[in-house]
Amino acid sequence: MKTKIFCDIAEIDSIKKFNKKKIVKGFTTNPSLMRKAGAKDYKSYSKRILKICNKKPVSLEVFGDNYAEMKRQALKINSWGKNVYVKIPVVNSKGVFTGTVIKKLSSMGIKLNITAVYSYSQVEKIIKCLNKKTKSIISIFAGRMGDKGKDPLPIFKKSIFLTKKYNNIEILWASTREAYNYTQAKQLKCNIITMPPKIINQI
Numbered sequence: 001m002k003t004k005i006f007c008d009i010a011e012i013d014s015i016k017k018f019n020k021k022k023i024v025k026g027f028t029t030n031p032s033l034m035r036k037a038g039a040k041d042y043k044s045y046s047k048r049i050l051k052i053c054n055k056k057p058v059s060l061e062v063f064g065d066n067y068a069e070m071k072r073q074a075l076k077i078n079s080w081g082k083n084v085y086v087k088i089p090v091v092n093s094k095g096v097f098t099g100t101v102i103k104k105l106s107s108m109g110i111k112l113n114i115t116a117v118y119s120y121s122q123v124e125k126i127i128k129c130l131n132k133k134t135k136s137i138i139s140i141f142a143g144r145m146g147d148k149g150k151d152p153l154p155i156f157k158k159s160i161f162l163t164k165k166y167n168n169i170e171i172l173w174a175s176t177r178e179a180y181n182y183t184q185a186k187q188l189k190c191n192i193i194t195m196p197p198k199i200i201n202q203i
Helices: 012-019 031-036 042-052 067-078 099-107 120-129 142-147 153-163 180-188 197-202
Strands: 004-008 024-028 058-061 084-089 112-117 136-141 169-174 192-195
Touching (some): 004 197, 012 024, 012 042, 012 197, 031 042, 042 058, 058 112, 067 084, 067 099, 084 099, 099 120, 112 120, 120 136, 136 153, 142 169, 153 180, 169 180, 180 192
Parallel strands (some): 004 192, 024 058, 084 112, 112 136, 136 169, 169 192
16 A cells, blocks of 8 residues: 655645646645635635646645534535545644534535544544545644654554554544655555645655
8 A cells, every 4th residue: 555645735836736746646735824825715715726636635624613613614615626625623722522523524425634633542533423434534743743742653553553444534644844754654554644845845
C-alpha cells in the first residue's frame, strides 16, 4: 500500500499547478488558509477550487461551532461536488466532542474528514460514530504533537492497526513539518499524508 500525498493549500494558482502533478492525489484546505489566499466568499472560492480539482478528493471545512450549524454547513458543502470530503473538527471551540454530528452525517453517506485529532482515545470515539460503509478520513495532527514534545508515532501505529479492517476509513498524517515525515508515514503504512507545497517540492 502506498501512502497518498495530499496538498494542503488554498491559492488558486498553486492549486492549478499541483493538480497537474501525478504525485498529488488530493487536496486539503481550511478557512484560515483560504483567508490568507484572499478569499472573500467561502462558497464561491471553494467552487473555484472544485472546478480545478474535479477528479481528486478535496477536503473543505465547516466553521460552525454547534451541532445545528455544523450539520447545515456540512450538507451545503457536500452538495458542491462528488469529490468533496467535509472537514469536521473532532471537538468544537469549547472542547466538546462532535460525535453527534459525525454520526449523523456519516449515516447519511456524507464523506467526512475528521480533523485536529490529538489522541488515540479520540480516534476510538470517532470510529464508533462512523458508518463503516461511508468513506472517511481521520486527520491526526502529528506536527502539532511534536511541537508540544509529544511523539505522534504510537498514536499512528495504534490507529492504523485499529482501522485496518475498515476499507473506507483512512488515517491521515496532518501538520507535516519536514520531508522526513513522508518517510515516517510510509513506514507506518499511513493511508495519506497532507503537506504544504514547499515540502512536496522537496520530495
